[in-house]
Amino acid sequence: MSNLKEYFMCFGVGAVAYGLIEVAVRGYTHWTMVLTGGAVMVLIHLINRSKNLGLLTRCLLGATVITSLEFGVGMVVNVALGWNVWDYAEKPLNLWGQICPQFCLAWFFLSIPAFVVSKYIGKRISWN
Numbered sequence: 001m002s003n004l005k006e007y008f009m010c011f012g013v014g015a016v017a018y019g020l021i022e023v024a025v026r027g028y029t030h031w032t033m034v035l036t037g038g039a040v041m042v043l044i045h046l047i048n049r050s051k052n053l054g055l056l057t058r059c060l061l062g063a064t065v066i067t068s069l070e071f072g073v074g075m076v077v078n079v080a081l082g083w084n085v086w087d088y089a090e091k092p093l094n095l096w097g098q099i100c101p102q103f104c105l106a107w108f109f110l111s112i113p114a115f116v117v118s119k120y121i122g123k124r125i126s127w128n
């Protein structure tokens with residue numbers, strides 16, 4: 001039961017935090033990004049539970065997870081549905097306007113506070 005509480009807490013924190021970050025940076029967000037932020041935080045939490053991974057490895061995995069979800073969601077909401085939630089087409093080395101190296105690097109560094117929050121949630125709920 002405590003794992004389920006952890007995942008719900010992580011999802012909620014990730015959804016709210018990502019939505020707020022996006023509003024602060026872009027001035028608006030989209031409900032699909034809120035859901036994606038929640039899913040990302042749950043996956044960050046799962047990565048963070050692996051105690052034998054160093055910070056660099058966790059950040060690389062975090063950036064990979066976030067970029068992968070961003071690509072998958074982007075292909076659905078931006079390309080298939082045409083909602084145009086974001087467009088990185090003007091960024092160098094972008095992939096179909098959905099992901100780019102600059103944001104992948106940003107996700108690497110954004111993973112650090114996400115891991116801190118994950119650890120706090122885990123300690124508050126069930127980790128030993």
